[in-house]
Amino acid sequence: MKKSVKLKEKTIVYPYIPNSVPSVKNQMLKEVGATSVEEFFDDIPEKLRLKGEMDLPKPFLSECALKRHVEGIISKNKDCEEYLSFLGAGCWQHYVPAVCDEINQRSEFLTAYAGEPYDDHGRFQALFEYASMMGELLDMDVVNVPTYDVLQAVATSIRMAARITGRHEVLMPKTISPDTLSKVRDYCKPQVNIRLLDYDSRSGQLDLASLKHSISSNTAAVYFENPSYLGFLETHGSEIAQLAHSRGAICIVGVDPISLGVLTPPIKYGADIVCGDLQPLGIHMQFGGGHAGFIATRDEETYVMEFPSRLFGITTTSVKGEYGFGDVAYERTSFAKREEGKEFIGTATALWGITAGVYLALMGPQGMQEIGESILGRAHYAMSRISRIRGVVTPRFSTGHFKEFIVNFDDTGKTVAEINEALLNHRIFGGRDLTEEFPELGNSALYCVTEIHTQDDLDRLADALEEALH
Amino acid sequence: MNNITKERYANGKPRLRRFHQAKWDEPIIFEMSCEGERGILVPDLEPAIERTAEDAISTLPEGLRRNQPPRLPEISQPQLVRHYTRLSQETLGVDVNIDIGQGTCTMKYSPKVNELLARMPKMAELHPLEPEEAVQGILEIFYKFEQILREISGMERFSLQPGAGSQAIYANASIIRAYHEQRGEAEQRDEIITTIFSHPSNAACAKTAGFKVITLYPDADGYPDLVALKAAVSESTAGLMITNPEDTGIFNPRIEEFIKVVHDAGGLCAYDQANANGILGMTRAKEAGFDLCHFNLHKTFSTPHGCGGPGSGAIGVTKTLAPFLPTPVVEFDGHAYHLNYDCPKSIGKIRSFYGVAPAILKAYAWVMSLGAHGLREVARTAVLNNNYLLKRVLEIPGVSAPYAKGKRRIEQVRYSWEELAERTGIHSEEIGLRVADFGLHYWTSHHPWVVPEPSTLEPTESFSKADIDEYVNVLRHIAHEVANNPDQVKTAPHNSTIHRIDPAALDNPAEWAVTWRAYQKKIHEDSE
Numbered sequence: 001m002k003k004s005v006k007l008k009e010k011t012i013v014y015p016y017i018p019n020s021v022p023s024v025k026n027q028m029l030k031e032v033g034a035t036s037v038e039e040f041f042d043d044i045p046e047k048l049r050l051k052g053e054m055d056l057p058k059p060f061l062s063e064c065a066l067k068r069h070v071e072g073i074i075s076k077n078k079d080c081e082e083y084l085s086f087l088g089a090g091c092w093q094h095y096v097p098a099v100c101d102e103i104n105q106r107s108e109f110l111t112a113y114a115g116e117p118y119d120d121h122g123r124f125q126a127l128f129e130y131a132s133m134m135g136e137l138l139d140m141d142v143v144n145v146p147t148y149d150v151l152q153a154v155a156t157s158i159r160m161a162a163r164i165t166g167r168h169e170v171l172m173p174k175t176i177s178p179d180t181l182s183k184v185r186d187y188c189k190p191q192v193n194i195r196l197l198d199y200d201s202r203s204g205q206l207d208l209a210s211l212k213h214s215i216s217s218n219t220a221a222v223y224f225e226n227p228s229y230l231g232f233l234e235t236h237g238s239e240i241a242q243l244a245h246s247r248g249a250i251c252i253v254g255v256d257p258i259s260l261g262v263l264t265p266p267i268k269y270g271a272d273i274v275c276g277d278l279q280p281l282g283i284h285m286q287f288g289g290g291h292a293g294f295i296a297t298r299d300e301e302t303y304v305m306e307f308p309s310r311l312f313g314i315t316t317t318s319v320k321g322e323y324g325f326g327d328v329a330y331e332r333t334s335f336a337k338r339e340e341g342k343e344f345i346g347t348a349t350a351l352w353g354i355t356a357g358v359y360l361a362l363m364g365p366q367g368m369q370e371i372g373e374s375i376l377g378r379a380h381y382a383m384s385r386i387s388r389i390r391g392v393v394t395p396r397f398s399t400g401h402f403k404e405f406i407v408n409f410d411d412t413g414k415t416v417a418e419i420n421e422a423l424l425n426h427r428i429f430g431g432r433d434l435t436e437e438f439p440e441l442g443n444s445a446l447y448c449v450t451e452i453h454t455q456d457d458l459d460r461l462a463d464a465l466e467e468a469l470h
Numbered sequence: 471m472n473n474i475t476k477e478r479y480a481n482g483k484p485r486l487r488r489f490h491q492a493k494w495d496e497p498i499i500f501e502m503s504c505e506g507e508r509g510i511l512v513p514d515l516e517p518a519i520e521r522t523a524e525d526a527i528s529t530l531p532e533g534l535r536r537n538q539p540p541r542l543p544e545i546s547q548p549q550l551v552r553h554y555t556r557l558s559q560e561t562l563g564v565d566v567n568i569d570i571g572q573g574t575c576t577m578k579y580s581p582k583v584n585e586l587l588a589r590m591p592k593m594a595e596l597h598p599l600e601p602e603e604a605v606q607g608i609l610e611i612f613y614k615f616e617q618i619l620r621e622i623s624g625m626e627r628f629s630l631q632p633g634a635g636s637q638a639i640y641a642n643a644s645i646i647r648a649y650h651e652q653r654g655e656a657e658q659r660d661e662i663i664t665t666i667f668s669h670p671s672n673a674a675c676a677k678t679a680g681f682k683v684i685t686l687y688p689d690a691d692g693y694p695d696l697v698a699l700k701a702a703v704s705e706s707t708a709g710l711m712i713t714n715p716e717d718t719g720i721f722n723p724r725i726e727e728f729i730k731v732v733h734d735a736g737g738l739c740a741y742d743q744a745n746a747n748g749i750l751g752m753t754r755a756k757e758a759g760f761d762l763c764h765f766n767l768h769k770t771f772s773t774p775h776g777c778g779g780p781g782s783g784a785i786g787v788t789k790t791l792a793p794f795l796p797t798p799v800v801e802f803d804g805h806a807y808h809l810n811y812d813c814p815k816s817i818g819k820i821r822s823f824y825g826v827a828p829a830i831l832k833a834y835a836w837v838m839s840l841g842a843h844g845l846r847e848v849a850r851t852a853v854l855n856n857n858y859l860l861k862r863v864l865e866i867p868g869v870s871a872p873y874a875k876g877k878r879r880i881e882q883v884r885y886s887w888e889e890l891a892e893r894t895g896i897h898s899e900e901i902g903l904r905v906a907d908f909g910l911h912y913w914t915s916h917h918p919w920v921v922p923e924p925s926t927l928e929p930t931e932s933f934s935k936a937d938i939d940e941y942v943n944v945l946r947h948i949a950h951e952v953a954n955n956p957d958q959v960k961t962a963p964h965n966s967t968i969h970r971i972d973p974a975a976l977d978n979p980a981e982w983a984v985t986w987r988a989y990q991k992k993i994h995e996d997s998e
Contacts, residue, residue: 012843012844012847014840014844014847016578016579016581016772016839016840016931016932017844017847017848017851017931017932018932018933018934018935018937019851019854019855019931019933019934019935020847020851020931024934024935025851025854027935028854028855028858028935029854031858031861032854032857032858032860032861033861034857034878037850037853037854039878040853040854040856040857040878040879040880041721041749041752041753041853041878041880042877042878043720043721043722043723043874043877043878043880044721044723044749044752044753045723045726047726047757048725048726048753048754048757048758049752049753050751050752050753050754050757053751053842053843053846054621054622054751054842054845054846055621055842056618056621056622056837056841056842056845057614057618057838057841058841059837059838059839059840059841059843059844060838060839061839061841061844063581063583063839066583066835066838066839067583067586067587069838070587070611070831070834070835070838071587071590071592073607073610073611074587074590074592074593074607074608074611074831075592075607076606076607076610077592077593077596077604077605077606077607077608078600078604078605079591079592079593079594079595079596080595080596080597080600081591081595083600083604085597085600087597087599087600089599090598090822090823091597091598091599091822091823093595093597095513097509097510099509099510099547099550099551099554101589102551103551103554103555103558104776105585105589106554106555106558107563107565107566108558108559108561108562108563108565108566109558109561109563109776109777110563110565110580110585110774110776110777111563111564111565111566111580111774111775111776112561112562112563112564112775112776112777113564113569113572113575113577113775113777113778114572114575114775114778114913115561115562115572115911116902116903116906116911116912117968117971118903118906118963118966118967118968118971119491119561119562119567119906119909119910119911119966120560120561120562120777121491121560121561121966121967121968122492122496122556122557122558122559122560122561122967123557123561123777125496125498125557125560126554126557126558126561126777127777128498128984128985128986129498129499129986131984131985132498132499132500132985132986132987133499133542133543134985135984135985135986135987135988136540136541136542136987137540137542139540140985141984141985141987141988141991142984142985142988143984143985145778148633148634148637148779148821149633149821149822150822151819151821151822152633152637152821179819179822179823180819182797182818182819183818183819183820183821185818186644186817186818186819186820187640187678189647189680190678190679190680191680226534233530233531233534235531235532235533235534237533237534238533260536260540261536261539261540262527262530262535262536263530263534263535263536264533264534264535264536264537265536265540268533269533277822284594284595285594285595285596285597285598286588286593286594286596286826286827286828287593287596287597287598287605287608287823287824287827288598288822288823288824288825288827289780289825289826289827289828289829289830290780290828291633291821291822291823292780299983299984299988299991301979304979304982304984310778311984312984313975313976313982313983313984314498314983314986314989314993315971315972315973315975315976316971316972316975317968317969317970317971317972318969318970318972319968319969322495322968322969323498323968324968324969324971324972325971326971326973326976327976328976328977328982328984329976329977329982330976330977331977334670334671334673334674335670335916335917336917337917338670338673338674338683338685338917339673339674339676339677339683339685341670341674343674343678344636344639344640344670344671344674344675344678345636345671345674346634346635346636346637346639346669346671347634347635347636347766347768347775347778347779347781348633348634348778348779348780348781349633349776349778349779349780350776350777350778350779351776351777351778351779351780352779352780354554354777357499358550358554360542361499361509361542361543361545361550362509362510362545362547362550363509363510363512363542364507364508364509364542364543364544364545365539365540365541365542365544366508366539366544367508367509367510367511367512368539368540368542369536369539370512371512372536373515373523373527374512374513374515374519374523376523376526376527376530377515377519377520377522377523377524377526378519378522378523379526380522380523380525380526381518381519381522384522399531400526400529400530400531400534420601424601424604429597429600429601429604432599451512451513454513454516455516455518455519
């Protein structure tokens with residue numbers, strides 16, 4: 001006869017919690033002279049103590065079961081390796097070199113935090129090098145340890161300008177992204193009024209007459225983007241900067257860093273503060289989780305002292321020739337001065353800064369130029385292919401473009417939503433539907449093409465559009 | 471031959487480790503540049519695309535074509551990987567040190583499997599603007615994690631959008647502002663009250679959001695001062711923004727009264743839960759009466775710290791304040807998950823898209839590996855560890871734990887080396903430099919130093935008894951050195967990657983250099 005076997009009931013010892021071993025716990029309690037862990041919570045009034053256990057889902061205690069559970073959920077996603085994607089609008093699918101992932105998953109970097117320049121020398125150096133390489137790309141001498149994303153970078157750049165000028169108004173074109181505008185409205189509210197400038201409906205260019213009319217001795221800054229959120233290139237950078245400067249205002253330019261192998265760094269046409277997002281530089285899209293904001297200025301004390309961010313500087317040590325690093329002008333930060341510091345500072349996106357540095361070092365001058373040319377060429381090929389489809393107009397704006405462009409479907413009799421739905425059947429994510437954000441542009445979508453798109457991919461898109469429309 | 475038995479970890483007993491940090495004398499990356507080398511190649515252009523590229527470049531608007539290539543370094547891939555791997559070795563992550571020394575930071579183990587999950591293409595290659603039907607998996611994670619945070623805090627709704635703790639504090643300050651605006655009291659209610667032992671971002675974010683800041687100092691026992699609070703509130707009070715337990719590790723037992731005083735004055739109360747690790751499952755924001763709270767997912771929920779981000783800051787609010795949360799919020803209709811942008815009272819965008827999705831995924835996985843019992847075990851073990859450390863540290867002559875005499879602490883303790891400093895002239899910061907010689911971190915505290923000669927230690931649940939013993943051994947050894955061989959401390963670090971830094975240049979506009987190009991212009995000539 002078979003003897004029934006009952007497995008022993010187990011006390012849970014958690015692999016991530018060494019002292020969850022009961023005997024160790026008891027020994028420690030004994031050493032501190034406590035009879036139970038409850039004693040340590042004496043200061044928490046009885047009334048505020050949670051009775052019983054929280055009502056949380058049953059855990060998956062084994063790693064094997066946990067992995068199966070989480071994989072089961074995320075397997076419902078359809079990613080941009082399975083589908084051919086032409087989405088951009090603030091998050092862009094570029095190729096991420098394996099080395100970028102290799103370095104940012106080095107557990108020394110991944111799990112470090114806020115150590116001193118001695119025990120974390122490598123972290124300081126990697127971030128100094130990041131800033132230095134961004135400085136070359138932007139042709140500017142001061143670059144911050146990155147902030148959260150481009151939204152924060154734009155909003156902080158504007159507040160910096162307001163503090164530097166002592167003025168309270170920013171001028172920006174209506175072509176900026178609604179998300180950026182929303183962030184700036186919230187973040188700048190206590191200090192800066194926003195005035196939106198018209199744009200030329202044919203070219204997308206900022207309306208210089210509107211700028212001339214609006215600019216005044218209250219203007220702290222004029223902000224514009226190049227390339228713009230809507231994809232076109234702003235060709236009047238010099239005029240805008242000159243107009244800003246003529247009234248004592250600061251010129252802030254938002255830029256896509258991956259464009260700067262072929263496009264002129266904004267400082268050349270007069271930008272005083274340049275900002276943007278690092279996500280294109282070797283960082284996966286991660287459902288919008290891969291953003292990091294940069295802010296760059298000239299090396300002038302009036303500008304440097306207004307950064308809220310950490311700025312890592314190079315210095316000497318007691319050994320001749322040895323490099324050391326540390327915080328530049330730390331006293332300006334809220335770590336040093338609480339509410340008397342500039343805005344606030346805390347955990348932001350250092351690991352993405354290191355990653356962007358790795359990317360720039362991998363690409364080098366030639367790589368950045370070639371990738372810029374590649375993106376330009378592919379985007380223009382796509383525009384030319386799509387523009388041949390009956391009823392479709394692209395680019396919607398007449399001036400140059402980098403990687404994004406508007407496709408207008410007004411004369412096709414179909415909405416962007418319908419077209420994108422049809423593209424899904426071809427396993428294609430069509431461009432961002434702009435009909436709600438920019439109704440004045442009609443039935444339009446913002447398409448993004450990068451170096452990852454082959455000619456075959458672009459032909460496939462054009463063929464699928466043709467099929468969807470006719 | 472030396473006998474190193476004494477230094478080695480043996481028989482479950484840690485000794486004084488003979489540490490030496492990696493020291494590669496690694497050049498600045500520009501110094502490694504060799505003309506013509508390539509780190510990676512870009513895909514070739516197909517002939518048709520090459521033609522359009524040539525046209526596109528030649529027709530670029532005037533003044534927009536870059537003339538000079540950026541002066542980036544030129545490095546082959548093996549040399550580049552070696553450089554960065556060496557820099558990583560010169561960095562003390564939690565995975566390589568007993569990270570008790572960065573108090574308030576909640577340094578804990580970040581499970582490898584969660585990292586692996588977050589890096590799968592199903593997460594990494596997701597575009598945030600894909601149609602909802604294509605991103606049901608990640609929206610489910612957002613939704614389920616929100617349910618988890620609701621239970622942990624008792625709050626009604628969460629937004630996972632803020633990029634880390636300080637941005638979450640800022641978002642809460644913005645919600646407080648929007649709430650009073652809606653009631654037509656924004657101009658009148660322009661003061662935020664905080665405490666000096668709450669993270670500096672509570673004060674700084676409130677100021678950034680346009681408020682005046684009133685900072686309360688502790689009473690004689692180190693507890694937040696109720697009398698001072700009563701004197702501070704008025705019809706100008708917009709809200710209270712505080713940490714609890716505070717950065718001293720002391721839990722404010724009168725928290726309910728604090729909140730009542732502020733509510734009675736018409737203000738809102740925001741709970742900075744950066745120090746939540748020690749109270750998970752023990753006490754919640756809701757029962758104390760808070761209107762808003764936030765959690766740092768890179769701290770309490772293990773999603774790693776990444777050299778200082780990406781982190782994630784989840785903000786939770788009561789039902790009354792839910793309409794003010796950033797847009798969009800994630801909803802579930804019983805069949806599918808949706809992004810809801812229809813929030814007319816919302817403060818709008820705090821960060822791009824929906825938040826740091828990989829961190830949210832890792833935090834979800836972390837909770838699902840522990841469950842309710844496990845989360846309590848996290849808190850109880852972290853607090854046991856802290857009180858064990860407290861007991862052991864106080865055995866060292868010269869160090870004290872000011873305030874709340876004879877009381878236990880929650881998650882961390884702010885110690886003081888005042889007695890030692892007065893006796894020997896050696897300061898807390900110098901002790902910290904010597905601690906680096908043993909492969910450990912040591913952090914003083916945020917400014918101002920209300921506790922003289924401070925150091926803040928936080929031994930989370932990730933550290934074993936032997937780990938804590940080793941840290942204490944190092945502190946005891948250094949305290950002994952201070953008395954018997956002070957030069958060894960005064961000239962530290964000895965075993966670090968580098969030697970004592972000259973900080974003067976970092977505060978001098980004529981010398982500071984935030985980039986290599988600035989350094990070349992300013993300083994390089996002098997150092998030859």
